[in-house]
Every structure is written in C-alpha cells, then in structure tokens.
Amino acid sequence: MLLTRLVQAAIAALALVASPVSAQQVLKVGSTPTGVPFTFLDTKTNSIQGIMVDLITEIGKDAGFAVQIEPMQFSTLIAALTSNKIDIISAAMFITPARKEVIDFSEPFYAYGEGLLVPKSDSKNYTSQQDLKGEVVGAQVGTAFVDALKKTGLFSEVKAYDTIPDILRDVNTGRLKAGFADYPILAYNLKQGGFPEARIVESYKPSTVGAVGIGVRKGDAELLKKINASLAKLKANGTTTKILDKWGLKAQGT
Incomplete structure (x- = not known):
C-alpha cells in the first residue's frame, strides 16, 4: 500500500514537471536614464521611469509579455538591439530612414x-x-x-x-x-x-x-505586429493620452 502511494506520488510529481507551464515571456527593453520625461533614472526607486517605460509596459500587458528595462546611453541603443543584448528599444528615438535600414520601428507614437x-x-x-x-x-x-x-x-x-x-x-x-x-x-x-x-x-x-517609435530587430515581424496592434488599441482606448497627460505632454496626431 505504501509502495503504491509512493509510486502515485512520483507519477504526479513527474506529470507536474512535464506539464507545460505558461510562463510569461520577458523581453529586455533598452531605455535611457537622461531623456526625461520620455525616459529617466528615478533616484528614489533606482529604476528607469517615464513615458516610454509606461508605454512599453502597457503594450506588454496587452500583447502578453513582461518587460525588463535595461538602462543604457542613447548612442548604444541600436547596437545593443542588433547584437541581441536587448529585444526592444523604447526611448525618445526618432524614426529616420538611416535607422530604418538597420532596425524596424512601430507606428509613430509622438512627434x-x-x-x-x-x-x-x-x-x-x-x-x-x-x-x-x-x-x-x-x-x-x-x-x-x-x-x-x-x-x-x-x-x-x-x-x-x-x-x-x-x-x-x-x-x-x-x-x-x-x-x-x-x-x-x-x-x-x-x-x-x-x-x-x-x-x-x-x-x-x-x-x-520627427516621430518617436518603438524599435525592434529586423526580422522580428511577429513582435512588431503585436506591438503595433497593442499600440493602436491603447491609442483608441485613451491609454496613450493618459500616459502623456501624466508626464505633462499633450496628445497629438502623428
């Protein structure tokens, strides 16, 4: 009887380990500590805060991924993205023809x-x-x-x-x-x-x-599609306006 219970417990434990656990995907997001109000280092929490952090966090919630903010200098963002050190750029970065040759951008967010x-x-x-x-x-x-x-x-x-x-x-x-x-x-x-x-x-x-957009690696078409879909939804339901209002900027057409 004891042996049977032990076998059953072992089988249950194995089933638990083998069963797929829907762990949320965590994506690394490059942001700068010196772009207030878009991105900045909050010394009280020792974390990067601002418009673009709020925006990518809300996009992640809608699209089904969590974000891990990685602070870095503005000039290193694209290199960090293309070398796979980060997965997304969310900072006050203009969408320019030169940058679009290297990375892909979401639809414009603010101009x-x-x-x-x-x-x-x-x-x-x-x-x-x-x-x-x-x-x-x-x-x-x-x-x-x-x-x-x-x-x-x-x-x-x-x-x-x-x-x-x-x-x-x-x-x-x-x-x-x-x-x-x-x-x-x-x-x-x-x-x-x-x-x-x-x-x-x-x-x-x-x-x-220029207009600010969220950057992703060339070829990350599925991620870009998710970001654009969520961004459109957040614009439509007023979330982006609330984010801008929070940081003292007025919503505008881009």
Whole structure:
C-alpha cells in the first residue's frame, strides 16, 4: 500500500514537471536614464521611469509579455538591439530612414522637433539656425539633430554631448552659446528648476521634426505586429493620452 502511494506520488510529481507551464515571456527593453520625461533614472526607486517605460509596459500587458528595462546611453541603443543584448528599444528615438535600414520601428507614437536652448542673458529671438551662423553649438551624440546640424555647415563647431543634461549645464553656465535637443525633454528639465540661467527660445522654428517609435530587430515581424496592434488599441482606448497627460505632454496626431 505504501509502495503504491509512493509510486502515485512520483507519477504526479513527474506529470507536474512535464506539464507545460505558461510562463510569461520577458523581453529586455533598452531605455535611457537622461531623456526625461520620455525616459529617466528615478533616484528614489533606482529604476528607469517615464513615458516610454509606461508605454512599453502597457503594450506588454496587452500583447502578453513582461518587460525588463535595461538602462543604457542613447548612442548604444541600436547596437545593443542588433547584437541581441536587448529585444526592444523604447526611448525618445526618432524614426529616420538611416535607422530604418538597420532596425524596424512601430507606428509613430509622438512627434516633435528640436528646441533651441540659450543662456538667459541672451535675449535675442532666434527663429532659425541661420541666426547662429559661425557660433559653437551643441547636440546629443547619436541623435538626428547632431548630424543635421553638422550638415548645414553653418557653425564653427558642433559639440557632441553624451547627454542632454550635459548640454543644459554648459548653456546654463555660459560655456556654450546654444544647444539643440528634443524640445519636450528641454522643456521638462527647465520646468524642474535645475537650470535657472538657461531658456528655450520660443520664437525658434525647428528644422528637424520627427516621430518617436518603438524599435525592434529586423526580422522580428511577429513582435512588431503585436506591438503595433497593442499600440493602436491603447491609442483608441485613451491609454496613450493618459500616459502623456501624466508626464505633462499633450496628445497629438502623428
């Protein structure tokens, strides 16, 4: 009798091990610690937070996968994706023809252009890059803005900065004549009050306007299909608007 019970228990245990357990797929998502409000390092929780983190988390919930956020510099995101270190890019990354040759993007999520940052002591109402001809300006390495600025041939130098806060600091202290970066990120940083001697030039009209999308590896067609389907659903049910509202941005057509 005891032997029978032991055999039955062993069979039950084997059946439990052998039975398929529907463990949720976990995908690694590359995000940056310096793109507030899109992505940033929350020092209270020591985790990456922001619009794009909220968005990919909600997409994952709808599409049936969990996300593991991997913090990294913006300029390393695409290389990390193509080398399989991460599965998805969810950051303030423009969908550009050059990037689309290397990775695939979801449908657009949010569109904007570059903002112009100058010291508060500079009260000139710049309207275009031409107004800064011959000056030393700065932009973040790896962004669409830095290459566009260099191609104009207008400036005596285009300094490449690792992060947007680095640009803000140099403009704030007067070490840099002007900086160009994602308008929403500049506006959010200035709103926090950490750079009181810098200002956004509201009269400036951006020359590089793009749309942010979620990046996946070439060939990950099934994942891209899931992301696009969930993104469309979240736009339709108002979830994306709520995410943008949470971080102080207005919903817009893209």
